Amino acid sequence: MHWCARSWVSNRAMWVRTAGERDLAEINALLVTTWHDTYDPIYGVEKVTEITDAWHSVAVLKPRLTQPNSEFVVVDTGERICAVAFASSADGRLIHLHQLYVLPDAQGKGAGGLLMDEIIDSFPEAQRVRLEVEETNAQAIAFYERKGFVEIGRTANCGEDDSGLPALILERTLG
Numbered sequence: 001m002h003w004c005a006r007s008w009v010s011n012r013a014m015w016v017r018t019a020g021e022r023d024l025a026e027i028n029a030l031l032v033t034t035w036h037d038t039y040d041p042i043y044g045v046e047k048v049t050e051i052t053d054a055w056h057s058v059a060v061l062k063p064r065l066t067q068p069n070s071e072f073v074v075v076d077t078g079e080r081i082c083a084v085a086f087a088s089s090a091d092g093r094l095i096h097l098h099q100l101y102v103l104p105d106a107q108g109k110g111a112g113g114l115l116m117d118e119i120i121d122s123f124p125e126a127q128r129v130r131l132e133v134e135e136t137n138a139q140a141i142a143f144y145e146r147k148g149f150v151e152i153g154r155t156a157n158c159g160e161d162d163s164g165l166p167a168l169i170l171e172r173t174l175g
């Protein structure tokens, strides 16, 4: 875990900071809400509930707080957490962005961009950022293209080895 001294990055009414144990219930709620909003039309409500129960419980999120070579960050408005991101890099050169989610009513206001910048800044030796995105998630793909990502391949198992969820693999070269 990279505990940056500048853990508060201000952008007027939003601050990026490292996630803590007290945030986990709110992060779980954020992920459940945002996953249903994003993926119910794609996977169906039942499947999304199944996935969020399995992937986003407080018990599953907690080990991220101490995972080596990773960044678990949130955007805090002072009143609530409106966005979360989690990334890791085994070698410091290739960042895997595992998760980037902004609450539906906070999207399009800069939170996703703030988290992307923070993740990249947190791995100063990194040369590339890689992520997976559902191929019909046009909003997210447009955001990533705007941020300089290009498609480098596809996976049949987004997120976890046996998820069965197809996705595009996008990558951005840094520097």
Ligand SMILES: CC(C)(COP(=O)(O)OP(=O)(O)OC[C@H]1O[C@@H](n2cnc3c(N)ncnc32)[C@H](O)[C@@H]1OP(=O)(O)O)[C@@H](O)C(=O)NCCC(=O)NCCS
Binding pocket: 034, 038, 100, 101, 102, 103, 106, 107, 108, 109, 110, 111, 112, 113, 114, 132, 133, 134, 137, 138, 139, 140, 142, 143, 146, 147
């Ligand atoms: C995709 C997502 C992370 C983007 O975060 P956001 O806070 O909404 O985006 P921002 O307001 O920070 O936008 C940053 C930049 O991307 C651009 N952008 C954002 N959404 C866009 C869209 N749908 N089409 C084109 N450009 C877009 C913005 O114009 C902005 O450009 P700028 O930096 O030149 O001003 C967020 O909308 C989200 O969580 N969506 C639902 C969940 C999801 O799909 N997550 C990704 C899973 S892989």
